[in-house]
Amino acid sequence: MANHSKPAHQAEYERKQHKEEMKQQVISFVLMILFTLIAFALVMFEVNSYFIIPTLIILAVVQVAFQLYYFMHMKNKGHDMPALMIYGGAAVAFLTIVTFTSIIWW
């Protein structure tokens, strides 16, 4: 399990890897802030169009994907089961929301 005698260069390599990952995370953070800004701007400046609601939703979904894949490391190895369960939950969530936005008002 734990590699008890870790050579120095290995540790160095891992640090580098972590740094690389951190860089990606900062980038995704910047993008998330950007998406948020766009979303708020669309609404605040009353850019009225047919597409505003779908756009808002897409912005939110992309942002959430960044959270999940970068911040929560779902892109990394060993996340098959977490992904399965999150997608399972998301599928049920989707059905639920569709129901409550449509047939509840028969």
Place this chain on the structure above:
Amino acid sequence: MSHEDVLNPKHMPHDPEKATLEGKNKFLGFWFFLGGETVLFASLFGTYIALNGSTQGENTPEHLFGLELVFLMTMFLLTSSLTSVYAMYHMKNHDFGKMQTWLAITVLLGLAFLGCEIYEFYHYIHEYGFTFQSSAFGSAFYTLLSFHGGHVLFGLLWIVTLMVRNQKRGLNLYNAPKFYIASLYWHFIDVVWVFIFTVVYLMGKVG
């Protein structure tokens, strides 16, 4: 792996949060729990959307919501997500001190968020007389928001407990998974908030 190894490892592995079986179990179990939470919040969102228009003719979303505060809250929470990522970054580099620092910043941002939320509720109740009981919309709004706010509060208590408890003993293979899943929880709270500001506030304003 002996207890001695878990509590005072001579060398920290690459992924300290997943180095022990207990850690792996916690990690996976917590993700599964988040899968369930997804459905929980979906049910709340569904209810909110269904009752969106049931305002009894007053205090409609358009009328109530101000986006400035919401924007501020969003920034607090999104940033706190980044700071908790920094904390985990330092955990992986086995730098306990920096991890604690970043966690502390995360906690402060979380508190700022909660403060804004409490102010917002106070404002609605006292300025508009818009309460949990005034209409089905009111019930749905406060329920959804408070479930999220309750998660924030719980997350804060959790992280603070972990920080205080482990202040003296530093990072080890026993507490690393605990820190890690607390940060997962924190990110999930952020995910929910993204949908809240989109569905409740922005779409509410658009009408």
Place this chain on the structure above:
Amino acid sequence: MSTAVAQKRGLGAAIWDYLTTVDHKKIAHLYLVSGGLFFLIGGLEAMLIRIQLMKPDNNFLSAGLYNEMITMHGTTMIFLAAMPLIFALMNAVVPLQIGARDVAFPFLNSLGFWLFLFGGLLLNVSWFTGGAPDAGWTNYAPLSTTSPGHGVDYYVMGLQISGAGTLIGGINFLVTIVNMRAPGMSYMRMPLFTWSVFVTSTLILFAFPALTVGLFLMMFDRMFGSAFFDVGLGGNVIIWEHLFWIFGHPEVYILILPLFGAFSDIFPTFSKKRLFGYSAMVFATVLIGFLGFMVWAHHMFTVGMGPIANSIFAVATMAIAVPTGIKIFNWLFTMWGGQIRMTSAMLWTVAFIPSFTIGGMTGVMLAAAAADFQYHDTYFVVGHFHYVIVGGVAFGIFAALHYWWPKMFGQVLNEKLGKLAFWPFFIGFHLTFFIQHFLGLMGMPRRYWVFLEGQGLATGNLISTIGAFLMAIGTVIFLINIVYTAVKGEKADADPWENGRTLEWSIPSPPPYYNFVQTPLVRGLDPLWIEKMEGKKGMTPAEPLGDIHMPNGSILPFTMSLGMFIAGFGFIYQVDDKAWLAAVFIGMGITLGSMFIRSVKDDLGYHIHKEELEADIKKGAGK
């Protein structure tokens, strides 16, 4: 340390041991005993229902009491009897089947049990405090939100607490199955019972949160003046129906799938043949679980969702017949060409096939949306679901208990008494419920306190009541069997059925508290059978003999749940008197305090030393 406690003996020590245990085998006992008691209570309620419906215009129960009776019967049977009995089987068997020493979260396992038990107790306290819930187990708003008294409040709090326990249990088993399998036990080598527990746990994970939310909304409406279901303030009563059934339909598969799994293990054992179409069975299980989430609105065909929604849900529902049919035929062909031995366990299993098939078929008939305008809320539906639930779930639990009893208690249940219990129950079951389909079509709605004279319903109801008494006789004989077997006290072998195929039969009955001295190496499906066919006595170990790490027992799960129980009363009665909020604070204080202790106290468990194990092997633990 549980060894030390076990040696102390004495009743007090034994009770303390069970209060603090985190051993999955003991938790299985706890689930079995409490689930069994609740089954008797639910059964007693069923008997009272049947006595009331014995003849037209009967006045045995009053109208209000009757509604309480059906509500508590349904709720008790589903949440407090069937679910925990299933959890008993899961706890007793799954870790053994995958070659694990314990579940992934022993502490949470115990917490799940105590939450369930305290939730169930809370629900049943309502009988003594002025009236049980009376809005049906489905608790539709606004009947439930306007129901006077505190009955529905007990429903809400009781189910919320026990539901939390179930959710915890579900996550625990998911992680156990993913992370704790013995070397060589790939997913496609898992016994079908384990597979179906996996799928069931996933269903629990995704279905229970919807109930949780529904119950919260109901609680807020009843206790804190919100307006989710108050049409006067813009609320919508259909929200409850959707939330309930988004949970409720997967729930019925949560009930049946583990028993499908049990049958899939029992058929091969008593036919001496491997399961026919193993991969198809796995696939069908997963597919049933998946489809189970897309059909909930078939309970709402008459709500007025419109023909489009009705048609979609009708067709989706029918689709479930396909994977279920695959299972039925695979079971039949497992027996085909085998050597069938009719033990009591097999008797229940074999009886399940026609019974459940009838229930499934009436299910498909119900799924024909338009025709449901006639069936819905009539005794046809009551007939349908008792056929699947009693003919599937109850038969399954009886079968599984006979099958795994030796593993759980170290004794084989008496075969003669086993069969003697079966016959009255089986005949009584068909008598009770077959006729109900016709009663429904002849114009008898369900949840009817009385039916009137001159509607042609008297004979059928009388037959139905007689059948229920036969079922009671069968149950009593089963209880006698348990006592008789315990008193007689004959020890069972490790593999008492001689043809055991899966890992649990490779270790003593009952297993030592650490299950496996050495983790076994799995070389294929039905690992024990493979070794036996190669002339070996038992499994080849995958590791050298070494220290075993074990978790510590803890009283905290008990106190956490107790806290919730106390807080539950506080929530219920603070409506009348705000002083009861004190109970909320005390209860939550106990719960959160226990959680706090849990999180700041290191709990690293202990080790069983090699020497101890070697001594055990001498006594026969390794086999």
Place this chain on the structure above:
Amino acid sequence: MRGWMGKFRSLFLFGALTLILSGCGVDNLSALKPKGYGAELLLDLMIISIAIMIFVFVIVMAIYAFVLIRYKQKKGQENLIPKQTEGNKALEVIWTVIPIILLLVLAVPTVQATFDLADTSGQDDENAITIDVIGNQYWWHFNYAGQEIATSQELYIPTGERVYLNMKSSDVIHSFWLPSIAGKMDTNPGENINSMYLEAYEEGVYWGHCAELCGPSHSLMDFRVIAVSPDEFDQWVEDMKNVDPEATPETASAQEGQELFNNNCMSCHAIGGSSAGVGPNLTNFGNREKIAGIMDPSKENLVDWITNPDEIKPGNQMPANIVSKEEASKIADYLLQLKHSDVGTDVPTRNTDE
């Protein structure tokens, strides 16, 4: 094993026998004896599905019986190890595909019938009869839209014509079920209205039930639908429009009863007109098939009801003991002579033999 199967068979025979004994239920109540368009359509659909189910069941049981008889372990075979078959692709495909086909066969008429019964577009037609149905704990209110007619508990419709119902509830959810004419539909509280239609083939008094648990007296929330010929129906409409709520009754007792009724009961009930009070509209009460939907229309029963409604329908809204027994008797005299229309009194009632 043979004994086992034998018992099983006799069980089914027994079931079938009881079925024959009890017939298919009583006329005008049983869904198995349709007297209207909807019920007939649904029975046809049921028969299709039952046929499919019997087909499948016979196959399952045939394999089952064969396997259990043929492969039961015999004495001396205890050590035999059968061949460990893994599966059989061809067989598995067969028992996947055949059910799919059977289900498609069932799905098509299901969808057709679902759309057919949901088609209430006919109510836009000018001549269409549309009735508002309101479920209450524990009685039914019927309002003939556009005509100043309101009744309770008993609904008059013409035969051979589609009558459209627009349904809702004033309190909890109820369900309007008329097994021998049409299916059922829930009445929900709130804004949303459900629609269905009735089309009765023959004249008759049809029995309906509330089918959604609605409180302690749920099982007593019965109603009647009286189908009469279109001409008679027109006559009925005419009669009902010309009700004089103030008409003076003949006997002295009834006159006193009227006085008492006006003073004590009118705050909730109504006679004539379309006002939906808190309680049922009592127009034409003297011709009602049943009192409160469940009791024979004798004076004795009516007095019992007026003095102690809670003992007859537990949990209902009508207060007990507002009047004394003597007063109730006079009110009963008044109510029982309220015969505003003779239409329907000669319609063949339900078949009551068991």
